Amino acid sequence: MNIEKSTIANLPTKYGKFKIRAYKQDNQEHLAIMSKNFEDIEAPYVRVHSECLTGDTLGSLKCDCQNQLDLALKFISKEGGLVIYHRQEGRNIGLLNKVNAYALQDQGRNTIEANLELGFGEDDRDYSVVEEVFKDLNLNKIKLITNNPEKIKYVESLGIEIVERIPAITKANNHNKNYINTKKEQMGHMF
Numbered sequence: 001m002n003i004e005k006s007t008i009a010n011l012p013t014k015y016g017k018f019k020i021r022a023y024k025q026d027n028q029e030h031l032a033i034m035s036k037n038f039e040d041i042e043a044p045y046v047r048v049h050s051e052c053l054t055g056d057t058l059g060s061l062k063c064d065c066q067n068q069l070d071l072a073l074k075f076i077s078k079e080g081g082l083v084i085y086h087r088q089e090g091r092n093i094g095l096l097n098k099v100n101a102y103a104l105q106d107q108g109r110n111t112i113e114a115n116l117e118l119g120f121g122e123d124d125r126d127y128s129v130v131e132e133v134f135k136d137l138n139l140n141k142i143k144l145i146t147n148n149p150e151k152i153k154y155v156e157s158l159g160i161e162i163v164e165r166i167p168a169i170t171k172a173n174n175h176n177k178n179y180i181n182t183k184k185e186q187m188g189h190m191f
């Protein structure tokens with residue numbers, strides 16, 4: 001696999017001081033956001049956060065992404081570990097298609113039905129860059145922050161030991177409760 005990686009730089013944030021390294025795979029650029037001391041931890045906390053421009057940047061209430069990112073960065077800054085910011089917008093259908101999916105959701109489709117109606121799978125993400133990040137940073141034992149059983153399965157398939165799973169549950173609102181319910185009922189997410 002052809003992966004290009006940056007050198008490591010400092011990134012002071014409102015959450016604390018992190019180090020960052022960018023990874024480029026095909027046309028997607030991803031980021032590892034690491035707490036200062038994570039190399040010294042036997043099993044660091046890891047969050048794989050898939051990009052959601054509408055949530056992460058604009059504060060959309062249609063999903064729980066911004067709250068989950070906020071939770072992960074606070075937690076990792078305090079407890080040690082890393083967030084992999086995985087640039088696969090809209091479960092990897094891209095921003096334009098996600099907006100089309102949102103328009104279908106405005107007409108009553110749920111998050112899965114909208115994707116299928118547009119000719120995509122319910123979740124088209126590919127996590128192969130995550131394997132490269134784990135190798136690059138010598139991670140073989142982690143504590144994974146997620147509700148998503150697919151992420152757990154993927155990490156375990158790499159031979160990485162998950163010593164603990166930390167739920168990424170945040171407060172729901174009127175706009176995202178159906179979305180969260182669909183993830184729970186139809187995608188097996190552990191809420």
Ligand SMILES: Nc1nc2c(ncn2[C@@H]2O[C@H](COP(=O)(O)OP(=O)(O)OP(=O)(O)O)[C@@H](O)[C@H]2O)c(=O)[nH]1
Pocket residue numbers: 048049050051052053063064065068088089090091092093098101102111115145146147148151168183189
């Ligand atoms: N296609 C599509 N993508 C969405 C929608 N809402 C959020 N997303 C994308 O879904 C991804 C986040 O997925 P989630 O299901 O919230 O969470 P997860 O990463 O699978 O699982 P957790 O680790 O438990 O948070 C991001 O890439 C978002 O852009 C939607 O309605 N349609």
Ligand SMILES: [Zn+2]
Pocket residue numbers: 052054055056062063064065066
């Ligand atoms: Zn979102």
